[in-house]
Amino acid sequence: MTRLxxxxxxxxxxxxxxxxxxAVYGGEGPAVILTYAWDRLLIDPVPGPRGPANFTGLRPLTRSVQAVPADARPVAPAGSTLPRLAAELPHTFALIDPHHGAEGITRQLEELIQHLEPESIDLLDVGGDILARGNEPTLRSPLADALTLAACCQVNAPVRLLVAGPGLDGELPADALRDRMGPLVLTFAADHVEAIGSVxxxxxxxxxxxxAATARGVRGQCEVRDAGLPVPLTDEGPTVHEADLDDALNRNELARALLATETLDEAEQHSREICGYSEIDYERDKASWLGDQHERKLDPAAALRQLDQFEAEARNRGITHTTFRRITEVLGLNGRQRQDLRALLLSSRPEQYQAPLWRISS
Structure with a gap:
């Protein structure tokens, strides 16, 4: 039996x-995971999501759906984490193609459902911004979630909407989500993280x-993203709640506007009108800015001095943890240097690694 x-x-x-x-189905065979290839500029220097034309080596599942196997490759200069995920995890990763709007994603879902005859279909969002209205000032990336929500509401099959880690995406606070979520489905524990530990x-x-960190018991205040947003790490962090799919659509103005879209450009325009921006426009602007910057060579001694300064300032802000993405951007490095920086920090100060986060020194 297949799960989607x-x-x-x-x-x-x-x-x-x-x-x-x-956590839910362990030992019953891996699921098919339908996902975007949208890794943001830290991995992919090209703004926006990737489609099938941006890969070589895809494997057809249906007429409109391609699987991304371990030997697939993004076409340069694009980048993608999906082939490596396929290499390290047992699941089948199928590619969402948003370039034909919500109608195209709906068609992909319908084909997959007919082909797989899945015993269950879950729509999973980490953080909960899929439950937004669309005009909240703290939203940063509503377009992808709104497209999948719009598509899932149009298929003739039961879809369960799940929110994991309420508030952890730093877009809607957990307090704002409580009355929008339904029953608790599960609470992740440390042993559940083992399945993705290497990833x-x-x-x-x-x-x-x-x-994953909250599932392992980490608590505190984590600073994320280039804006340095503080995200609370609480007992609510590792929880997964069910939410009503129709209620989510009725609340989400952007998702409703996207229902009949046939192109990504059309979807972007609705986002500009409803949310006041398109996250792909933001990526275009940032990519242009990054393209004008000269790549700095990683200087270990200078990096550790900068880290000391950052940690001192973060402590004054009440921050207890941060991410390697945040440190990379604070130090003015790019995505290609992130792993080198990470290796430097783990070798020089291993006691501060609270996997997969970095603990601010006390």
Whole structure:
């Protein structure tokens, strides 16, 4: 029997989907995870999500759906974490193609459901911004979630909407989500993280890193992203709640506007009108800015001095943890240097590694 999990926002949601599958169905065979190839600029220097044309070596599952196997490769200069996920995890990763709007994703879902005849279909979002109205000032990346929500509401099959780690994406606080979520489905524990432990050593997702850290018992205040947003790490962090799919659609103005979209450009325009921006526009602007910067060579001594200064300032802000993405950006380094920086920090100060986060020294 096959299970289908739709990773609402791609990236870290796909990793969390593997953890969910192990926690709920461990030992019953891996699921098919339908996900975007949208890794943001830290991994992929090209703004926006990737489609099938941006890969070589994809494997057809249905007429509209391609699987991303371990030997698939993104076409340069694009980048993607999906082939490595396929190499390290037993699941089948199928590619969401948003370039034909919500109608295209709906068609992909319908084909997969007919082909797989899954025993269950879960739509998983880490953090809970899929439950947004669409106009909240703290939202940063509503488009992917709104597209998958719009598509899942149009298929003729029961879809269970799940929110893992309420508030951990730093977009909607957990307090704002409580009356939008339903019953508790499960609470992740440390042993559930083992299924994705190796992935967390290199994958850049901050929300899923915090989800795993809270499952391992980490508590405190974590600073994330280039903006230095503080995210509380609480007992609510490792929880997974069910939410009503129709209520989510009725609340989410952007998702409703996307229902009949046939192109990604059309979806972006709705996002600009409803949310006041398109997250892909932000990526375009940031990519242009990053392209004008000269790559700095990693100087170990200078990096450790900068880290000391950052940690002193973070402590004054009440921060107890941070992510390697945050440290990389604070030090003015790029995504290609993130793993080198990580290796430097783990070799020089291993006592501060509270996997997969970095503990601010006291």
């Amino acid at each position: 999990i739709v990773a609402a926002g791609g990236g870290g949601d796909a990793v969390a989907a593997a953890m969910l599958d192990a 967390l050593e290199w994958h850049p997702s901050e929300a899923t890193a915090m989800l």
